[in-house]
Amino acid sequence: MAVYVDSEEIRWRGKVWCHLVADSLDELHIFAARLGLRRSWFQSRNYPHYDVTMSVRERALNMGAIDADRETIVGCCKQMKMELRRQMLASSACAEA
Template sequence: MAVYVDTPRHPVGRMIMCHMLADSMEELLAMADQIGVDRKWFQPLSHPHFDICKAKRAKAVAAGAVEVDRRQLAGAMRRHREKLATDPQERAAFKSAMAASVKGTRNG
């Protein structure tokens, strides 16, 4: 099991962002908490992930996240989609994270 970060290349204002995803929701949320990414920034629509800036990416890598290229990121996404489709606990964790992100956005 692992957390993955791709190469920063997505401009948002003055920041350059990358994706952070994981083999499980538990790992993804634990890493977000560890590196200080608020759960309201959870991105559930395309694939469960967080968009993180380069500084947070560096913290994630220092905490054990695996640096991956686009192909490896796509493979991790495919594996996690399969897990979401077959594991009721993983689906429940996803739904919980999605609900918390929506709630956090409304309160933020």
């Protein structure tokens, strides 16, 4: 399992941002917590990820995250999106039981 960060350099609200993803949701959240990110910053609507500033990106790389290209980032997001769907289905099935 691994955590990945891109170098997208998206300019928004006066900062430069990129994306943090992982092979699994648990791994992503654990790594994000180690970086000091709040769980409420997790974005799950379209593609599950955390947006991080370039300085946080550097910290993530120093902590073992892998510099990733767009294809890797999108692939991880798709995988985590399926994981989120499975979790939602499992929790709704438990609620109905």
